[in-house]
Amino acid sequence: MRISELSAESGVAIPTIKYYLREGLLHQGEQTAATRAEYDDSHLRRLRLIRALLEVGRLPVASIKKVIAAVEDEDLPIHEMLGIAHYALGPAVEPEPGEDWRLARAEVDRLLDGLGWDVSAHAPTRDELAQTLLKMRQLGMAVDLAPYVEAARTLVAEVEMDTVPFHGPRDAAVEALVLGTVLYGRALDVLRRMAQESESARRLA
Amino acid sequence: MRISELSAESGVAIPTIKYYLREGLLHQGEQTAATRAEYDDSHLRRLRLIRALLEVGRLPVASIKKVIAAVEDEDLPIHEMLGIAHYALGPAVEPEPGEDWRLARAEVDRLLDGLGWDVSAHAPTRDELAQTLLKMRQLGMAVDLAPYVEAARTLVAEVEMDTVPFHGPRDAAVEALVLGTVLYGRALDVLRRMAQESESARRLA
Numbered sequence: 403m404r405i406s407e408l409s410a411e412s413g414v415a416i417p418t419i420k421y422y423l424r425e426g427l428l429h430q431g432e433q434t435a436a437t438r439a440e441y442d443d444s445h446l447r448r449l450r451l452i453r454a455l456l457e458v459g460r461l462p463v464a465s466i467k468k469v470i471a472a473v474e475d476e477d478l479p480i481h482e483m484l485g486i487a488h489y490a491l492g493p494a495v496e497p498e499p500g501e502d503w504r505l506a507r508a509e510v511d512r513l514l515d516g517l518g519w520d521v522s523a524h525a526p527t528r529d530e531l532a533q534t535l536l537k538m539r540q541l542g543m544a545v546d547l548a549p550y551v552e553a554a555r556t557l558v559a560e561v562e563m564d565t566v567p568f569h570g571p572r573d574a575a576v577e578a579l580v581l582g583t584v585l586y587g588r589a590l591d592v593l594r595r596m597a598q599e600s601e602s603a604r605r606l607a
Numbered sequence: 608m609r610i611s612e613l614s615a616e617s618g619v620a621i622p623t624i625k626y627y628l629r630e631g632l633l634h635q636g637e638q639t640a641a642t643r644a645e646y647d648d649s650h651l652r653r654l655r656l657i658r659a660l661l662e663v664g665r666l667p668v669a670s671i672k673k674v675i676a677a678v679e680d681e682d683l684p685i686h687e688m689l690g691i692a693h694y695a696l697g698p699a700v701e702p703e704p705g706e707d708w709r710l711a712r713a714e715v716d717r718l719l720d721g722l723g724w725d726v727s728a729h730a731p732t733r734d735e736l737a738q739t740l741l742k743m744r745q746l747g748m749a750v751d752l753a754p755y756v757e758a759a760r761t762l763v764a765e766v767e768m769d770t771v772p773f774h775g776p777r778d779a780a781v782e783a784l785v786l787g788t789v790l791y792g793r794a795l796d797v798l799r800r801m802a803q804e805s806e807s808a809r810r811l812a
Contacts, residue, residue: 450746453746454746458742458746479811481811485804491800519801520808520809521801522804527797527801527804530797531801534797535794541658541659541663543786543790544770546766547794549762550762550791550795550798551798554799555802556758557754557799558799558802558806559806560754561751562799562806563803563807565749568807579803581743583800583803585743587796587799589739589752589755590758590759590799591796592739593752593755594767595693595696595697596719596724596732596759597724597760597764598763598768599724599730600725600726601764601767602689602690602768603686603725606686607686
């Protein structure tokens with residue numbers, strides 16, 4: 403298809419498509435004449451992925467470039483490719499100096515060991531959870547992650563990972579992971595607050 | 608206790624305490640001399656609440672004032688007081704014009720009816736969930752909220768609401784709700800991403 407059809411089909415404006423081509427986010431089409439190129443389904447899939455990373459993942463263009471580079475590096479195993487997108491979605495957490503941080507981080511490592519979860523030793527989610535635990539302790543909260551571990555495990559193992567097309571095109575797998583992680587995460591958060599309101603009404607009625 | 612003791616006990620600096628007094632976020636102490644006032648446990652509880660709203664809830668001072676006004680209005684039932692804090696924690700969502708929005712919002716209303724959840728017809732969480740559903744549909748995702756509803760219901764009814772001291776001081780109930788909602792929400796989100804990494808490793812190994 404020509405660029406005008408790619409635009410119509412994807413809903414992405416032609417100047418935006420040209421910008422993605424210049425930035426290397428979208429691969430070039432097949433040049434069929436000096437001023438004409440042919441695009442195909444792989445371009446449509448890539449545009450969907452860019453939109454997911456930009457609008458739903460809220461990633462800056464520099465991070466999107468890294469994710470796209472991982473998608474295009476066919477030597478990179480799918481699990482690692484997904485990891486690069488996944489890690490980019492979380493907030494950047496800086497480890498804090500001091501013993502309290504060290505203890506919280508060690509607690510996270512012990513938790514994951516105990517669960518037998520296969521999470522990289524360098525996963526930024528470890529620091530992210532350590533920061534949350536540390537804050538809970540500083541504020542004097544009782545900390546019991548067990549019900550949350552169980553909720554996350556059940557959702558992910560029994561539902562979420564079934565929606566990622568691991569064996570199709572690489573773009574589509576990353577897109578599904580990003581959309582599912584962010585949008586179902588948002589849905590879960592708001593459903594939790596709705597359930598709180600309802601349970602509060604029930605108990606205080 | 609004197610203001611210096613209140614500062615030491617709460618970890619909040621004296622100039623900050625004075626700022627909260629001027630803004631009306633913290634109630635005045637009992638004046639015992641022209642330049643001296645006595646503070647008590649109610650001031651400590653209030654400072655904990657302000658810190659929770661500010662540091663964990665990330666609320667602007669204008670929203671904090673509304674929450675504090677609800678805490679101080681003893682005629683306001685506890686459920687409604689908690690609702691004011693709770694609603695302030697979510698993002699502000701503007702309904703969009705058009706039929707798609709109307710349908711998504713009607714779907715949320717039907718879902719809550721079907722569940723029998725006691726969520727106010729004016730709860731902003733209804734628009735928040737409608738927005739998420741609409742985005743999922745626009746992006747062509749398969750939408751099935753059932754497992755998320757079940758996860759939220761189980762967590763909230765069986766664990767979370769037990770940690771809110773409904774029958775103690777009003778400040779303490781709001782503080783517990785805010786801390787639990789935000790920090791366990793953050794923990795759940797990161798545990799979910801950890802479980803995804805682990806499950807992806809398992810399936811692709």
